[in-house]
Amino acid sequence: MNHVLEPPDEPGRTLPTTATGAPGHHDPDPPLVDVAAYSAFYRAEVKALVNFLLWMGAGLADATDIAQETMIEAYQSWPSIRHPRAWTRRVASRRYGRRQFGQEVITEPELLSPLLSASADLCAWEQRHDVLRLLAMLPWRQRQVMAWTFDGYQPQEIAVELEITPEAVRASLKLARRALAEHLRRAGEST
Structure with missing residues (x-):
């Protein structure tokens, strides 16, 4: 028996199917993100996450990129994250490891910081x-x-x-x- 899939709800998105290929039940909308809680977490932790990556040996540019990518993923997964501080470090650590070992040449980390203020x-x-x-x-x-x-x-x-x-x-x-x-x-x- 040949099952015909219904058109996707959004371009590029297909409906989940059962093992036989028949359309399955559509999951309910994902839980809403508590934007205030996420925003407070982001403001409190993004610099610390960059520092964490610097301790691991990432250059400043990589550390900020990875921290931002991780925070975006945290936002997307926010309702299901129970320990966000540890979660972001675990995800950032893995992301940095993949980036570092995916390169043929591992360079010495950049040790330059943004311009120092006069009071630094x-x-x-x-x-x-x-x-x-x-x-x-x-x-x-x-x-x-x-x-x-x-x-x-x-x-x-x-x-x-x-x-x-x-x-x-x-x-x-x-x-x-x-x-x-x-x-x-x-x-x-x-x-």
């Missing part, structure tokens, strides 16, 4: 960028775990978000801290 603390700015340079030398998983740690997450929480064991998180933290300490020790000896 230049010493703090330089220290932050020194830390970013150090983190960029770590392997991917170690940078990822350090970024979550810098963002205030505990190993158990990081394990859940990255879908790895807490032991693997602790091991990555230990290796990252050891590598950073060794680099700082060698840098101190050379000065």
